[in-house]
Amino acid sequence: MSSDCIFCRIIEGSLPSSKVYEDELAVAFMDIMPVNPGHVLVVPKKHVRELSELDEDTGAHLFRVAMRIEKALRASGLQCEGTNLLQNNGREAWQEVMHVHLHVIPRFRGDKVKVHFGQQQARREELGLWAGQIKARLQP
Ligand code: DGP
DSSP: OOTTOHHHHHHHTSSOOOEEEEOSSEEEEEOSSOSSTTOEEEEESSOOSSGGGSOHHHHHHHHHHHHHHHHHHHHSSSSOSEEEEEOOOSGGGTOOSSSOOEEEEEEOTTOOOOOOOOOOOOOHHHHHHHHHHHHTTOOO
16 A cells, blocks of 8 residues: 555555455555546555556466456447557556556447557567567566
8 A cells, every 4th residue: 555546545445446446465446537438447455556566466366357358348238339449558658557456448449549659560570689689577
């Protein structure tokens, strides 16, 4: 628990939220700035800033909860023809609230979402080089 963290305060109940799910490890509530109606955040109860600091069991649990919410969203009657699961880490990667969270975002034809990743085709040698750098640091 971090008293200056918005999500910790939501979890302990001192800030209001619209919760959709809660168990011993995680809580899920409506995002106050939804990309589309039905946008949910899945959050670990313990205060951890970024994914790289989170234990794998809790990370796997967050994904399990997100999958269940995704299914519920599709059946909810809200507009949801597809979904994006989004997880930002670090200010440079759009993380605004420094408490790990997984976005479950409903999408539908004609929604107003626009994201520009600025992708460019890579060369085969570059792909091999980058793959080697990552493989060298992968934990077994
Ligand atoms: P991110 O950029 O990945 O850190 O997303 C943070 C999200 O948290 C953003 O979509 C808005 C949401 N958010 C910020 N403050 C509050 C709050 O007080 N309550 C709720 N429910 N959501 C919040």
